[in-house]
Amino acid sequence: MYVLRGGRVADAAGTREADVAVAHGEIVAVGEPEAVDEALAARDGKPAEVDVGGQVVAPGLIDAHVHVMMDGRPDVSTAVSESDYAASYRAASNLEAAVSAGVTTVRDLGSRGTLALDAGEAVASGEIDGPRVLACGRNVIMTGGHGNWFGREADSPAEVRKAAREQLKAGADVLKCMATGGVLTEGAVTGAPELTPEELAAFTDAAAPTDTPTAAHAHGEEGIKNAVEAGISSVEHGTFMDREAAEMMAERGTYWVPTASALRGIVDNGVEAGIPEDAVAKAEDAADRFDDAWDHALEAGVSIAMGTDAGTPFNFFEEIPQEMAHMVDYGLSPERALEAATVNAADLLGLDDVGRVEEGYRADLVVLDADPNEDVAAWQNPEAVFARGERVE
Numbered sequence: 001m002y003v004l005r006g007g008r009v010a011d012a013a014g015t016r017e018a019d020v021a022v023a024h025g026e027i028v029a030v031g032e033p034e035a036v037d038e039a040l041a042a043r044d045g046k047p048a049e050v051d052v053g054g055q056v057v058a059p060g061l062i063d064a065h066v067h068v069m070m071d072g073r074p075d076v077s078t079a080v081s082e083s084d085y086a087a088s089y090r091a092a093s094n095l096e097a098a099v100s101a102g103v104t105t106v107r108d109l110g111s112r113g114t115l116a117l118d119a120g121e122a123v124a125s126g127e128i129d130g131p132r133v134l135a136c137g138r139n140v141i142m143t144g145g146h147g148n149w150f151g152r153e154a155d156s157p158a159e160v161r162k163a164a165r166e167q168l169k170a171g172a173d174v175l176k177c178m179a180t181g182g183v184l185t186e187g188a189v190t191g192a193p194e195l196t197p198e199e200l201a202a203f204t205d206a207a208a209p210t211d212t213p214t215a216a217h218a219h220g221e222e223g224i225k226n227a228v229e230a231g232i233s234s235v236e237h238g239t240f241m242d243r244e245a246a247e248m249m250a251e252r253g254t255y256w257v258p259t260a261s262a263l264r265g266i267v268d269n270g271v272e273a274g275i276p277e278d279a280v281a282k283a284e285d286a287a288d289r290f291d292d293a294w295d296h297a298l299e300a301g302v303s304i305a306m307g308t309d310a311g312t313p314f315n316f317f318e319e320i321p322q323e324m325a326h327m328v329d330y331g332l333s334p335e336r337a338l339e340a341a342t343v344n345a346a347d348l349l350g351l352d353d354v355g356r357v358e359e360g361y362r363a364d365l366v367v368l369d370a371d372p373n374e375d376v377a378a379w380q381n382p383e384a385v386f387a388r389g390e391r392v393e
């Protein structure tokens with residue numbers, strides 16, 4: 001039990017002066033010192049005092065799109081031949097890096113086998129330090145499609161339904177499919193549709209009975225629209241989103257997870273850094289269209305959730321907070337970037353007790369030097385990080 005004393009609190013409700021009391025991993029009081037003391041007096045034991053004078057307590061970040069099996073190496077295909085054991089150690093190291101950077105929840109959208117699902121259990125049981133991990137298990141993809149070296153290939157609505165149900169059986173918190181080609185699979189055409197509208201409908205239908213969120217990797221506008229029409233919860237990347245797709249998403253409440261860090265990681269480093277030529281060419285082509293996608297999304301009022309695609313080339317887990325600055329570069333205010341990485345991402349993931357500094361919420365907190373509602377750079381290098389109440393940094 002402890003009190004973060006003398007600072008300000010910043011979340012989607014704004015920035016205000018308040019103390020924050022934590023007990024058993026939960027926020028138990030937020031407000032004036034007297035009110036917080038009163039709430040604590042009813043409990044046994046004397047709380048420790050943590051001085052956060054001049055600092056700001058904010059919710060830990062939620063990254064709605066990572067790959068714990070990948071480590072930002074230039075050529076992801078070199079990870080194919082690695083053992084499952086090697087992948088496990090890498091996942092542990094990635095998760096530790098993420099939580100140290102102030103990221104207290106991640107959603108893994110595709111790793112081999114049950115790697116990410118198991119990582120989530122290892123964090124929950126205290127075996128490794130890391131953010132809470134929600135995971136999709138394996139990606140559901142067409143035969144030979146994007147990410148086929150680790151995805152679950154399925155063709156026809158019946159096979160897609162079975163593939164989706166296999167992930168649910170394995171404990172998936174979210175289902176992920178590939179609605180179009182991608183940048184990092186050689187030969188795949190970035191924007192071309194992959195799963196058909198009928199297959200996508202079977203995919204979302206498989207998730208419906210348990211109300212499990214669904215995510216579609218989609219770059220091209222046709223694939224985006226197919227996914228939105230199938231009732232997908234989030235469009236991942238959405239690089240070639242046009243006005244019509246943006247309006248459809250806004251109308252249906254489909255989230256956009258832009259993953260700007262993924263594109264930047266490839267374009268800013270290039271072939272010289274060892275990224276395959278094919279991937280660099282596709283990413284450079286995508287970068288211009290991505291600017292337009294932001295214009296359409298902001299104009300239409302599409303809901304945005306923060307995600308990085310961490311693990312892809314030069315897109316490191318310890319640098320996840322940079323996505324906040326990228327989103328501001330593309331036109332979000334610091335307040336809206338905060339919303340994207342807290343309340344919006346929590347809503348997308350189906351979590352109702354993370355993303356705010358409020359009584360009854362999990363104590364996933366970062367202590368920052370400046371107000372993130374005013375200055376997006378505040379997210380870089382947190383002074384302290386608490387995950388589920390435990391100080392990890």
Ligand SMILES: [Zn+2]
Nearest residue numbers: 065067109309
């Ligand atoms: Zn991804």
